[in-house]
């Protein structure tokens with residue numbers, strides 16, 4: 077049979093030349109009819125619903141293209157159509173991809189918010205990185221070197237604490253950060269680990285990261301913690317001491333991480349001993365303390381000296397007043413705010429009590445009585461001045477308890493020894509001023525006694541936070557006299573917010589705007605100072 081001839085005419089001789097024009101007309105009509113029929117049929121059999129998923133649409137278009145290709149009529153029309161359909165397919169694929177991405181993003185957002193709810197993590201800011209499910213994610217998601225995870229394991233850290241879950245990914249994602257989390261909740265690791273991860277290896281390119289701490293003791297402790305976490309990597313981690321400033325040409329000193337108090341660092345900057353223009357990370361630990369009036373100039377000079385435009389700054393504290401946040405925002409870019417639990421509250425694992433002692437003499441009696449009944453060392457006692465610290469030490473040193481004292485009149489070495497002895501359990505009771513109220517991590521302090529009423533709610537939170545650390549329980553006893561009653565309500569609010577019982581009469585007191593409360597108190601000494609035993 078001749079190619080293209082109809083089956084009906086098989087065996088019949090047909091003069092095609094003679095009937096050429098009719099054939100052409102007939103064929104043309106038939107083509108169109110066929111096509112219309114086919115399309116009509118397709119539309120009626122498969123009416124497209126108003127809302128169809130992108131993939132069903134695509135399938136239909138694919139079917140349409142394949143049927144047209146089999147029919148083989150009008151090559152130009154169908155190839156043009158195929159191009160249009162191909163473009164539509166491409167668009168569909170893109171839409172498909174976008175919708176999948178959107179769904180994935182929604183699922184991620186849901187999972188993030190479930191995790192945040194579980195750990196009482198509150199964040200504000202755009203595109204905040206997901207909280208960590210485990211430390212293992214540091215390696216699977218962020219490519220963390222194995223030494224760091226080994227160090228966590230060696231230190232017995234199995235799970236990240238809530239602040240670590242959120243602040244670490246925020247910092248690793250290159251964002252600046254305000255972080256407020258309870259005392260003893262692992263903030264140090266939360267800012268040191270991302271720093272170590274980002275710095276990757278030791279270098280001799282000058283200072284690359286700076287951590288500022290309000291006191292020498294805290295700076296020394298943070299240096300030790302940094303070194304423990306960096307074990308296995310050869311980072312140069314330096315505590316800025318007077319000796320170091322005197323002895324070394326700091327500009328040539330290999331130093332990846334420099335830890336200092338603001339005063340020491342700003343004086344080294346002033347003497348042009350230090351170049352901080354390459355600093356990539358700046359952490360202000362106990363940031364609200366650093367932003368207090370006395371330190372603000374020094375902080376300002378450090379912030380200015382860290383002039384690298386891509387620097388990442390972060391602020392960490394257990395207390396973060398709005399005024400400090402406002403001030404800090406002026407120097408930070410697009411910072412993420414991470415709050416664990418409620419801002420400015422005490423650690424919930426501390427059992428807090430208020431004790432009316434009547435007078436100064438009453439306080440000493442109450443203290444001796446409580447030690448006679450039950451002394452559960454280590455115990456930390458806070459007083460409001462170094463003079464009072466010395467007086468209380470004089471009273472207690474012959475009481476057959478291993479007591480020691482720390483205040484600003486001791487030399488750096490003496491202070492270090494006192495802290496070491498207390499850590500080692502050689503002393504049971506340590507009398508202190510607020511110099512060690514912040515950040516100091518004495519592992520298992522069982523009880524904090526506020527012998528003198530604290531001068532602010534923040535001071536209260538930090539003082540009692542020396543116990544009940546890393547999930548342990550602790551006890552806090554606050555003595556008060558008539559002089560302190562007007563300020564009781566402020567402390568009672570902190571107690572109530574962390575779930576402690578407070579007598580209703582205290583909650584009914586008028587709330588005072590807190591001024592620094594350091595009333596002049598009668599001497600603690602029961603004997604004149606010059607009478608030697």
Ligand SMILES: Nc1ncnc2c1ncn2[C@@H]1O[C@H](COP(=O)(O)OP(=O)(O)OP(=O)(O)O)[C@@H](O)[C@H]1O
Pocket residue numbers: 232233234235236237240257258259260261262263264265393394514515516517519541545546
């Ligand atoms: N993931 C973890 N698991 C268990 N313990 C941890 C973990 N991270 C840190 N710690 C331990 O918790 C204790 C408190 O940590 P850290 O001193 O960093 O607290 P902090 O939040 O800075 O407290 P503060 O507000 O008083 O300065 C330390 O002894 C530390 O070793």
